Amino acid sequence: MPHYKYLIVGGGITADAAVEGIRSIDREAAIGLIGAEPDPPYNRPPLSKGLWKGDALERIWRKTQARGVDLYLGRKAVSLDFAARAINDSQGARYTYEKLLLATGVTPRRLPSASGVIYYRALSDYNTLRALSGEGRSFAVIGGGFIGWEIAAALKMNGNEVVMIFPEETIGARLYPADLGRFLNRYYREKGVRIVAGGQITALEKTPRGARVQTQAHGNFEVDGVVAGIGVTPETSLAQAAGLKIDNGIMVDEFLRTSDPHIYAAGDVANFHNPILDRRLRVEHEDNANVMGRAAGANMAGGQAPYRHLPFFYSDLFELGYEAVGDLDPRLEIVADWKEPYREGVLYYLQAGRVRGVLLWNTYGQVDEARKLIAEPGPFRPADLKGRLPAA
Ligand SMILES: Cc1cc2nc3c(=O)[nH]c(=O)nc-3n(C[C@H](O)[C@H](O)[C@H](O)COP(=O)(O)OP(=O)(O)OC[C@H]3O[C@@H](n4cnc5c(N)ncnc54)[C@H](O)[C@@H]3O)c2cc1C
Secondary structure, three states: OOEEEEEEEOOOHHHHHHHHHHHOOOOOOOEEEEEOOOOOOEOOHHHHOHHHOOOOHHHHEOOHHHHOOEEEEOOOEEEEEOOOOEEEEOOOOEEEEEEEEEOOOEEEOOOOOOOOEEEOOOHHHHHHHHHHOOOOOEEEEEOOOHHHHHHHHHHHHOOOEEEEEEOOOOOOOOOOOHHHHHHHHHHHHHOOOEEEEOOOEEEEEEOOOOEEEEEOOOOEEEEOEEEEOOOEEEOOHHHHHOOOOEOOOEEOOOOOEOOOOOEEEOHHHEEEEEOOOOEEEOOOOHHHHHHHHHHHHHHHOOOOOOOOOOOEEEEEEOOEEEEEEEOOOOOOEEEEEEEEOOOEEEEEEEEOOEEEEEEEEOOOOOHHHHHHHHHOOOOOOHHHHOOOOOOO
8 A cells, every 4th residue: 555745636737736846845755646637747728729729739748757756647536534544546546645635626517418528628628629620620619718718719720610609698708897798709700700699508419420509599500519618616526525624615724724634725626715805715727726736735745835826817819818817707896998999908807996806908927016906905996097007
């Protein structure tokens, strides 16, 4: 039975960053990593961006092996015995640990009773979609969020026909104000993507060609394949069965410890308190996975650093792109400071005179300034924010 000073469950960005964090303090001790995917840790963002623009596949690997880690891949941790400090995996192996990290990420939500749908999350999904796609092939992309808008663009840029179906009125309705969303609907249409906003799917059938997607009021679509990006849920099953505290993710303290002091959690699965926004967050973004993973690893190895980072995130929409920090809730008061409407500018999301979030639309290098602004107590009036970022 292998024994590890540090055992990690999950094989994503967070897991790899945690190895880096451990090794920054402890260069010698044994680290074990159990990952359900057959591949070692890799960066996920290129799966919906760079790899469709010609970036080499080799660039996605995190090279975790080089840091002296025993990788147990293609197997799931199926039970956690916290009293014995032991994990059992799906192949019948048992591991014991001194410190455990749960970096189990998220699981895509599924459409009811639909088979053959690609729930885009892993390298295997990229490989499946890449093999299916090509000049003149056609796809339905279900969902108007991150995965939906990125995959729709990726497929279209590679010669595929794309219909994007989502129940909201606009692309990105959960993040962007309505006018920016309406612009994005137009922009995607100009790029040749068919937009079915307000679309409700009533049936999804497999056909010899691929699939038939039926909608309530917008007709049926015969396509070669269907990609769905309809949200994710934190993968807490192992933690929950072991009795750890769960509330929209695994609850952690400022040192990223769960309710069991020998068990840490980080990345997409972790629910943590952010002192700048003064509320608990669960964040599904790369910067958080990297920084929180490193912090958890270092703390497991004896570090004492509280996690106070306010993560940023980013995305691409054809030639447009952005970086963003904080709360992007379109129900907040939004002050738009466009240099060129919808092409370049900064959007400030305000609540009771405080900046809660900043969307840096085609505006780069301002993330730290945006974080400082969110940390300022204000109060800010809209006029105070015009021209504030980038700093004049
Ligand atoms: C296609 C795509 C594009 C993205 N683009 C961006 C972007 O542009 N910008 C951005 O900021 N963020 C982006 N993200 C989000 C970012 O990649 C995630 O926030 C990050 O990958 C989270 O890492 P994680 O390690 O916490 O979780 P995950 O990446 O979900 O990894 C968790 C791993 O743990 C494994 N696992 C789960 N349970 C078990 C178990 N019981 N036993 C063993 N293994 C288990 C899973 O199989 C998975 O491999 C993107 C994500 C995707 C999918």
